[in-house]
Amino acid sequence: MSQTLSAVKGMNDLLPGEIEIWQHVEGLARELFGRYGYGEIRTPMLEDTALFVRSVGEETDIVGKEMYTFDDKAGRSLSLRPEGTAPAARAYIEHSILNQEPLTRWFYTGPMFRYERMKTGRYRQFYQVGAEAYGSKEPAQDVEVMDMVAQFLQKLGLQDIALNLNSLGDETCRPAYHAKLVEYLQAHIEELCTDCHRRMEKNPLRVLDCKNPTCQAVASKGPNVLEFLCEPCKAHFDDVQRKLTALDIKYVVNPRMVRGLDYYTRTVFEFIASHPALGTASTVGGGGRYDKLVKSLGGPDVPAVGFACGLDRLVLLLKESQQKFGATPDLFIAVADAGSHDVAFTLASRLRREGLRVDFDTRGGSLKSQMKRSDKSGARFTLVLGELERTSGQAKLKQMAGGEPIPVALDDIARTVRAHSAAPRADATGVS
Template identity: 80%
Template structure:
């Protein structure tokens, strides 16, 4: 019988790696809560129309990358390719504006795009994101960026730069788009086939293209910040001023467009320079989308948000050499068959006491159990045999070396905690 394999681009996350993921998720939850953001969880499947209306029919995401299917009721559904549109849908559907004028949410979970894969870019990928509804002020934009900056700092990822831009709004973007089209038409024969279509349907998307020649053309295109109307110019200037107030370093990068149609005014990206990511150097980004909620049939509510690539953050953390797997406190071995049940009961009791305890449920020779203890990296081991059972006394052995510690079995939990607290008990290497 042939072997069944996982779907290409949809990866298993196994012990040894998952602890890194849990660390990032735990850190983000604690930090975002400190900012006053509550967690929202939306379904992985949504009505396809949600993404067509929000992300944009002419984007690569909708045109090429979505996993779309017809369900048994004949409805067109799609696996979510990003997190903002589902959050906006939930915001509208549950009439959140009627409950509170300012809403701050964050989310974590898998997204799906049929993309060309490379390091840090997969077909099932994971995002941590946040959305803020109800404030049109630049301070809300900067709060979002500050939240990401603080998360990166808490994770120890210092080699990531913040790039910002403004896309203008309905008042000034059409004028810029006309100038951009005029420029691109002069180079249309040099554009890739996809960009020749984009030039006619959505010319701003040409600036997003990953084709090397298209990027060269885009780099010489008119600068959008030079076309901003006065309100957009003032908004962008205030964003920069507030970043300066917080001491957050940034680069104004007029090529930051993002790949989604719903953005207005502020956009930003966090770009890492670590070679582990290859060309997939953007670890996250976002921006303001003041028209999205209304365009989906909701109230006229301004909003801003971001998404971070959890896969890429975890790749960077693994390269940092940090340790995330919590050490095993104690390994208990049964020296003989008559001690197996007593040892098993002691293991259960120690776990109830809050200790991380390993035990080989297969039993076996004492030698094989001690090999297992070495493999777990346990800080201490305790061997339970007939003498220990009858006397209620045992020896707590430090696996990193040093003298054994006499211990009464009834005091085992407190003795292990005291031993773990001593500087003389380092983790086993």
């Protein structure tokens, strides 16, 4: 096709036929997170660049080379948000939320932006749904968040998703582990790949999840974070595991799982799907605790824990699952002769005002072509309106899926359609 204008690389249009899946996922998130007491927030897509540098970390790939950053006309450096936790924390501080309530639960959904190499399930404008809980340092808060994600994924009908769990310690115990790890890695430096040499400078923890077999061998014999946890951190981690078990949530402890953002403390987790459609993009959700983030951004010393799920990847999985989403018309009104067009048009509007989903072809056309449109629309009933119906005031509801036509008076259509619907229409979210 001729390439005149097209969407920016890595940014996609979502059209009817696919958008229904997105609406289903977002609707489920709203309904489910609401049950857990999380209120929705919307923050700007553009933030001061410094926000991400100070929270996500200057040395991370996200900030170092993946942000869409530019100067506005006043010379301010702005960036399209690459993730949602930092903007939420900024808003939490800016509106002095802690002074109004000691425990705050928020969720958000929307686009994020990272300038990265394109792959399946990985785009430059991608979508996340995430949540943040501020004010509780209790293990129960960590588990509440993980439980919520687990429920979310389960209700989407997704199978084969594993929860990986780890603890990175806090400012008391992490330095000792960090030092020990660097010391160990230095001693084995000649066995590590060149990437890992670079990682040792920037973020030694990342060596732990290097995919290179030799590096993995080195890492597996190195110091284990969990053995370095101080007493409070260890107690916290143990309690998290006890509570997960009490909620019957399956997990595996993975002491070599680290996350890409600098702000995590103590609990970190990832939900990993094993479906071939995702390729290497198998992480569908992740999160953890970040007790120092709010303070480091100039706010109060308030603990927090949260997560984010990649909607693009969830939608990819749902497409594979062959499930159908979205509502179809209750009724299609077809016109038998041009003289009935105006009456049919008015009738369609009246029925819509009465709450029915009604399809009608404003162009008219042959009855046959209108029947074809009705069939394709997935309408439950078709009503043919012609001179016969207009004069008698009586019509028939043809059942498109098969069965005898149902006689109906023209002024009693809405009630009859509802009476013959197999089941009450599902609410917007389809949540059961």
